[in-house]
Amino acid sequence: MEKTKGKASCKKWLRPIVMLLVISLLLPLLAPGPTVQGAASPRIGGSYYSYGEAMQKAILFYKANRLGDLPDDYILPYRGDAAMTDGQDVGLDLTGGWADAGDGIKFTHPMSYAAGQLGWAVYEYRRAFEKSGQLDNILDEIKWATDFFIKAHPSPNLLYYMCGYEESDHSVWVTHEMLDYVTDRKSFKVDPSTPGSDVAGQTAAALAIASIIFEPTDPEYANTCLTHAKQLFSFADTYRGKNPLGSLYPSGGYMDDLAWGAIWLYIKTENTYYLDKAKSALPVTSLGGGHTHCWDDVSYGAALKIAQATHDSSYAAMVEKNLDIWMPGGSMKYTPGGLAWLSQWGSLRYASTAAFLAFVWSDDKTVGTASKKETYHNFAERQINYALGDNPRGGSYVVGFGENSPVHPHHRTAHGSWTSMLSVPLFHRNILYGALVGGPGSDDGWKDDISDYTLNEVATDYNAGFVGALAKMYDIYGGEPLQNWPQPEDFRAPEDNLNEYFVRGWIMYEGYGALNLMLQINNRSAHPAVMKDKLSARYYMDLSELFEAGYGLEDVEITLGQNEGAKLYGLKRYKDNIYYFTVDFSGTQILPAEWQMCEKDATVSIKYKRSDIGSNTNDWSYQGLTGSPDYDAISFAGMTPYIPIYDDGVLLWGKEPPLGEPEFIYGDLNDDGNVNSIDFALLKRVLIGEPAQNTNMQAADVNADGQVNSIDYAILKSYLMNIIDSLPHRM
Template identity: 80%
Template sequence: MWENRALLWKKFLRTVAILLVTSMLVSVIFFQQAVEAASEPRTGGSYYNYGEVLQKSILFYKANRLGDLPDDYILPYRGDAAMTDGQDVGLDLTGGWADAGDGIKFTHPMSYAAGQLGWAVYEYRQAFEKSGQLDDILDEIKWATDFFIKAHPSPDVLYYMCGYEESDHSVWIPHELLDYRTKRTSFKVDASTPGSDVAGQAAAALAIASLIFEPTDPQYAATCLTHAKQLFKFADTYRGKNPLKTLYPSGSYVDDLAWGAIWLYIKTKDASYLDKAKSVLPAKSLGGQHTHCWDDVSYGAALKIAQVTHDAEYTAMVEKNLDTWMPGGGITYTPGGLAWLSQWGSLRYASTAAFLAFVWSDDQTVGTASKKAAYHKFAESQINYALGDNPRGGSYVVGFGKNAPEHPHHRTAHGSWTSMLSVPSFHRHILYGALVGGPTSNDSWKDDISDYTLNEVATDYNAGFVGALAKMYDMYGGNPLENWPKPEDFRAKEDNLTEYFVRGWIIYEGYGTLNLMFQINNRSAWPAAMKDKLSARYYMDLTEVFESGHKVEDVEITLGQNQGAKLYGLKQYKDNIYYFTVDFTGTQLMPAEWELCEKDANVSIKYKDNCGSNENDWSYKNLTGPPDYDAVSFAGKTPYIPIYDNGVLLWGEEPLKNEPDFTYGDINDDGSIDTIDFALLKQILMGNSPANVNMQAADVKADGDINALDYAVLKSYLLKIVDKLPQ
């Protein structure tokens, strides 16, 4: 009897063991299947090109760069901007990123964005390498961290803002004109005015930079670490929120201290940093359904603390937060499936929560395995929503996918010359890769530049999105575009959108008199530029004057009412063709507002004894009247009154001269104008004339003299500042 019981007991135990093993195997298989299900292609059976959107989302940061940009910058509509930053305090604080669609530079959200991008590289470096985007994203992060280093001139000082709301938001101008139209005041925190929030955040960004730059630039990584340690010590020693007025008032500073401390621990393995992170951010203080963002990095800090310690309390709090983002977890879901936290940057929060969910579900050493499939599925759904899996069937990334936004709230991409959101009615540039704010809680959205709630773009909006895209690329691939971007991709299709031009009108004509109004226009946007050496030329045919026995002196040219012009002329162009110049040198023209983008001058032409007529003048073609003062229209624009910058033709057509049997600028007569010709011209000007060169072609300006002006014209042509040379 007892033997039978023992046998039965053994069978029972064996059965239980088999059931337990089977249960474990089923759980593992279920988890794997759930992950595979979550990793299926988006609705419709095809993948998005995650490589392309990753590439473009990184490029967005180049559109917001401030400082000294290369002459051959990848974005032809961007140029040097905010070059006076720091001059008011005797420092060079140029560089960094403009925060959003405006032109203010904030260290706090910028350091969050740079740190978040760095975190993405830290987690998914291989994805960036495989996609060919590693150098680009490291370059962007360095652009920001270089600024943080400049902004930290001594251990207990950090500059946290350049420019301010009242001045910056009073205009709607391209970034290139900030120095001319706004006050770039510098603001700092120090021992007497602490800012543990902004300093702690900057310390974290630099600590992360020290990690990700170590393989490629160990010296720079060491510099970043030195500043990170000093900034953290400053933030920890002089505790307090930045009390000064800013568009980014911080809710707390303890999260920033914890964020800086945990990354310093990861870099240095100094346990005191880990102890500090845990002491300022105890697990019990965490909770809520918010997520990682510039003003609250406690969620990211807790996640990293949990990963490095495997502490059960921190693990529980990380998952408690992620659980709130799951369907039914407490957060609002739009009918189309977006986890919607706030009207301000709804996609920013969802994509960053997705990044945290990806990082957590990827870690098989900590957390609850049965939950990770759901976290993973949530993350994919949020990124795909932003790319097109939504009721609109459209992308929320500028320049990517179907029905993408075309009117983001971004001053430089818009390119207004009147400081107005409505002028022009279209965007002159494509702000590739920018993630707009996103829809309302019912999935509604309108592509409207004036609705900055739904269409604002910002460096912090894209930050978490880039990291989540790297993970999507890592799973599904996708090909970044080759030989991209191309300059023509950025030009508006409107044929009439000329940057520099002259409008001309006839005010009065009769009895040997012609009264004209000239209007010089600067609507530049490739890039926007201030010009103070613009001029226009009116070309006249004096054949009738000479045939009647009169002289050049019998033609009287006088300057009437004007806005800063001078009058020069008449000067012979060729044969009986002469011109006079309406010169605005010394007057600033810039695409900033109506009064600044255009300047007028009235000129009177009188013929002695009624000896001449203007009807056969080259520049008389197409002239009409009366004047049209609308700064939006192009009425009166005439290419026959060319516009010049310091004597170099910018736009318009000069009268034809006799066709030469050579090409101006092609000094070595090889059929092309290139850097070899530029080098030859330099030798000629230095008195070392090479053999077998065409000296006529070296007279680039075709004015009979080879000098520095020819050098400048050829340089402008090669840099594509001007589109043609004299013919």
């Protein structure tokens, strides 16, 4: 409260009133609650957030960035196999690992940093991961990365450090599942002729850490990791030099990476050879400046581990010199709301990783300055609480967690565009749970904008230190992870009621016994995005008037006009006087990647040999057709369910003419007379675009609305769990 200038004191009779006024003003500031604009710092010392849930979701983020052959029952329904050609150009299998960020390039250097950082979190706070039920999840994610490192290291002095590259990958905005179709997945390596001590040293560290944390659960795998770690460190140390990574991740040096790899090999093996190597690569006088542990500078983490391993006061002083810079009153810039702000690029990434180092150092009572430990600890709590919502905005910076969390992260697969455009659609079709966005500017300013990748980029290295800090917060304050979460429907954004496969149709000409149509097959899939090359559409005709006049099929002519790879088949009897012809795009790839790829057109002419005996107005598929074709790949104009779309003959979307009383049970996809878990599994296959043969697609449309989608999935699930007593359209 600012004093009134020019007045030294208040009159005695005013003092009680002034005191009451002061107390009334201070009480709201003392009470727990979100930080308001201009507040000095976030809170410490309480269970303000569900830290277990935040940790659970932050780990889950890594599954969204997996590349390679994903399990058929993958927990994220919007993800499918991706980057399956990695390594083919060099005759190797380099599939797997994580895409780096919102793009699709795979970098061994930042990936090995992220995997190593997650492993370090397990090393320090294994109990917290066990207690929260997240140990298996985080180990599974780390192994997904280390499995790739082992593949990428096919011989002692060879390491592949990148798959894909900037010019190709950044020229498109497509889901990870589409990378193989529209980008060049070229492979890049380091070897004795082109060394890369930075990437090799960093990867050696990740594998050395893996050899420690997997020892209790999988000693054989731990030994494999150790073998590769030793070989990679030897390669990095023997053939010294920076890898030629280019403009995206230009390395600042490699001595820190050598120290980082060496100290973890020492921790694992207790061989002083590695300790000497670590100290030689990171002499006690080398650490300075106000940065923190990150993919390009692991000297701060290496110094911390050397200090803990040796109890050398000189290294301890190095650690505290760096941490002191980050403390309030140090030289680090702070936002008005209390975020220790290092850079516009991933401000929260740096603050949360500095918090992790502060936690680890404050936990160690055997080395360092005891009087500083509480300050370090409090700093760490404040930074994590800021990220979770205790900030001037009153909002979380973790997608899908807390209040006012981001919904427009810069992430191509979460967005789900079918036109390679950040503006199509205007919302994200999938929820990228757990992703820590880059964060606010130095003034706490931030906007939820997919195109602002400075503030809204997400990355595997952004989440890495954050996960470890959350584990510590959970260990102190709890907040349990969600139970029976996630479910497939949880990931789909509420706004996304879009049809993924459909036909648009327009009348180009009508008259004198002729009907010229344009039919357009669309693939806007995102759950997951799938390339289709067996799509077809059927136009259903009622030929009653033709037959009643004594004419036959030979008196109606169906011809295919201009098209983009279509074939025409027909006419084929459906029932009674209902026939259909098929416009078949089999052999033509239709994929949600660009305008020219997500839709394919064909013109068809229907002509009766006598104009007075044929009419199309009673055709099932004529319903709703209009003129004026709309060629805009963003629009849904002209979409008609009465011209159904099929995948290899299996109905994907649309309505076929009714056959009278249904001879099936809604929900009984295998027609065995029962609705059970087998049908549920078949429906899941339909929804991921891989329907089993002989699946009754009419039965899959549980609510009979002409579409098979997540609503049918939810209804069938509720029925099988006895939440509802009957299916809405069960016959």
